[in-house]
Amino acid sequence: MQLARGGGSVASALGLLSATLLGANSACAQESGAININDDTSTDLGKTRIDMSVLYYAEDGGRLKAIEPVASATLNASDGSTFNVRLTSDTLTGATPNGAAPWIAPQTFITPIKTPDSETTTTSASGHSVIVTIPGTGVVASQYTAPANSLPLDYGFKDQRYAIDLGYSKLLAPDLRGSFGGAFSTERDYRSISFYGGVEKELFQKRTTLSASANIEFDQSKPKIGIPVPLSPMSGLLKGPNQNKTVIGGVIGVTEVVNRFWLAQLNYSADLSEGYQTDPYRIISVVDGGSGTPLQYLYESRPRSRFRQSVYAASKIAAGPTVADLSARVYKDDWGVKSFTGEIKERIPFGSAFYFEPRFRYYTQGKADFFKDYLLAGAPLPAFATSDSRLGKFSAKTIGAKIGVRLGGGEFYLKGDRYIQSGDQNPPGTIPGLAGENLFTGVSATSIIVGYSFAFY
Amino acid sequence: MKSENLSRLLLRASVAFLLANGAAGCASFDVNPWDRDLLARRSMQFNTHPLITAADEHIYFSKEGSSGGRAFGGGGCGCN
Numbered sequence: 001m002q003l004a005r006g007g008g009s010v011a012s013a014l015g016l017l018s019a020t021l022l023g024a025n026s027a028c029a030q031e032s033g034a035i036n037i038n039d040d041t042s043t044d045l046g047k048t049r050i051d052m053s054v055l056y057y058a059e060d061g062g063r064l065k066a067i068e069p070v071a072s073a074t075l076n077a078s079d080g081s082t083f084n085v086r087l088t089s090d091t092l093t094g095a096t097p098n099g100a101a102p103w104i105a106p107q108t109f110i111t112p113i114k115t116p117d118s119e120t121t122t123t124s125a126s127g128h129s130v131i132v133t134i135p136g137t138g139v140v141a142s143q144y145t146a147p148a149n150s151l152p153l154d155y156g157f158k159d160q161r162y163a164i165d166l167g168y169s170k171l172l173a174p175d176l177r178g179s180f181g182g183a184f185s186t187e188r189d190y191r192s193i194s195f196y197g198g199v200e201k202e203l204f205q206k207r208t209t210l211s212a213s214a215n216i217e218f219d220q221s222k223p224k225i226g227i228p229v230p231l232s233p234m235s236g237l238l239k240g241p242n243q244n245k246t247v248i249g250g251v252i253g254v255t256e257v258v259n260r261f262w263l264a265q266l267n268y269s270a271d272l273s274e275g276y277q278t279d280p281y282r283i284i285s286v287v288d289g290g291s292g293t294p295l296q297y298l299y300e301s302r303p304r305s306r307f308r309q310s311v312y313a314a315s316k317i318a319a320g321p322t323v324a325d326l327s328a329r330v331y332k333d334d335w336g337v338k339s340f341t342g343e344i345k346e347r348i349p350f351g352s353a354f355y356f357e358p359r360f361r362y363y364t365q366g367k368a369d370f371f372k373d374y375l376l377a378g379a380p381l382p383a384f385a386t387s388d389s390r391l392g393k394f395s396a397k398t399i400g401a402k403i404g405v406r407l408g409g410g411e412f413y414l415k416g417d418r419y420i421q422s423g424d425q426n427p428p429g430t431i432p433g434l435a436g437e438n439l440f441t442g443v444s445a446t447s448i449i450v451g452y453s454f455a456f457y
Numbered sequence: 458m459k460s461e462n463l464s465r466l467l468l469r470a471s472v473a474f475l476l477a478n479g480a481a482g483c484a485s486f487d488v489n490p491w492d493r494d495l496l497a498r499r500s501m502q503f504n505t506h507p508l509i510t511a512a513d514e515h516i517y518f519s520k521e522g523s524s525g526g527r528a529f530g531g532g533g534c535g536c537n
Contacts (some may be wrong), residue, residue: 053509124515159535201474251528311526318498365521
């Protein structure tokens with residue numbers, strides 16, 4: 001027994017000694033630079049960290065473009081509490097598919113405008129739309145034409161979003177951390193506010209960390225053209241009042257020190273969305289069952305309730321001088337969407353000031369129960385229908401790389417990605433009249449993010 | 458894939474991971490504080506670049522039918 005107790009105190013002493021050495025090592029790493037940039041063990045305790053980045057995102061074919069500058073400040077008090085504030089701005093321009101199926105002849109679409117000289121989310125002086133007065137009604141609307149045999153795009157997409165995120169965490173006990181926070185974002189046609197709270201409990205000498213958190217989100221969809229009645233015909237008339245959505249969700253997780261080289265994490269998350277979840281701008285074609293001729297365009301319709309669940313597993317593995325990052329997620333919801341995501345990254349150091357991190361991500365999803373490329377004239381109208389490719393069957397690959405450079409006491413980072421979605425251009429059962437058209441409306445995009453992060457006392 | 462199949466897959470994946478973690482947890486009893494030099498590295502954090510993670514999650518949230526898992530599942534914008 002004495003020996004065991006003695007061993008325990010030796011273990012404690014060694015623990016204290018190693019912590020001291022690690023602390024000394026981190027100070028050394030900060031001042032003189034680690035031999036290998038991946039070996040940096042410096043901490044932010046007692047410091048303020050500033051992180052700034054700009055994202056540029058562009059879709060192929062002149063579709064959506066986004067520029068997103070972000071600034072973040074995190075105050076790390078010496079007692080372990082942290083406070084973070086993050087400001088985000090999004091500028092979006094370009095074209096988005098309006099939901100109609102392509103056709104062998106040009107197709108003309110009409111959308112409402114608030115006033116004849118107003119600029120709405122779906123129409124603008126982009127050169128792709130014209131202002132018209134609907135004969136016999138005096139109603140002024142915007143009209144645009146999609147060329148034959150091409151995906152109908154609405155070129156007027158333009159929006160600006162501002163968001164603020166706040167978070168605070170505090171040690172409630174040496175092995176228990178509590179956190180709470182909130183976020184607010186606003187754009188021309190959407191507003192969101194959310195709150196979260198959570199706890200983390202460390203067990204078994206910090207080998208295991210259990211976490212649980214919950215959030216609630218209140219969203220409002222408020223397009224200037226109003227909210228159309230689902231499955232009503234597309235028209236230039238202004239639509240109905242704003243609609244709301246509430247999301248309640250939670251995540252429970254466990255993080256495990258598997259061995260000296262391997263850290264693993266497992267999360268289960270679930271959330272329930274209740275309220276308006278339809279895209280107010282998106283339509284779906286009603287076509288002749290033989291020729292494929294578009295006879296009508298209806299506003300799409302989605303269920304007002306959605307329950308989503310996912311299991312997420314991740315690992316960080318110190319593999320020699322490099323660090324591997326592996327993750328996988330399985331997801332399902334009661335709209336019928338099921339998906340799998342897998343990702344691998346490998347951070348390769350080159351000396352004390354530079355690393356290179358290639359990345360590959362694979363994603364595949366099945367379609368929602370109510371996804372249709374088009375509706376058939378004469379058939380009974382379903383309760384729900386969308387042609388949004390995001391709810392269709394497809395897979396996607398992301399190939400990219402990040403570099404990091406130790407610079408001026410901080411880190412400069414740059415990441416570039418190529419994202420490619422692929423799907424079936426003519427799914428089984430496509431009517432003969434549309435067999436020659438490409439019905440897959442997925443995207444391919446390039447994104448670049450550049451940033452600089454540094455900490456100071 | 459039918460719903461029951463995916464539920465079964467989710468369950469199996471969870472159980473497999475938990476078993477693997479449980480076994481690994483037993484093996485990890487000797488991961489003492491002085492064995493955590495590698496785990497203490499900044500590069501071993503799960504989220505080394507929060508702004509990159511947020512940007513990626515925002516892009517995927519707006520272009521795919523599923524989101525979340527790492528933390529709360531997307532939201533806060535009208536992009537999906």
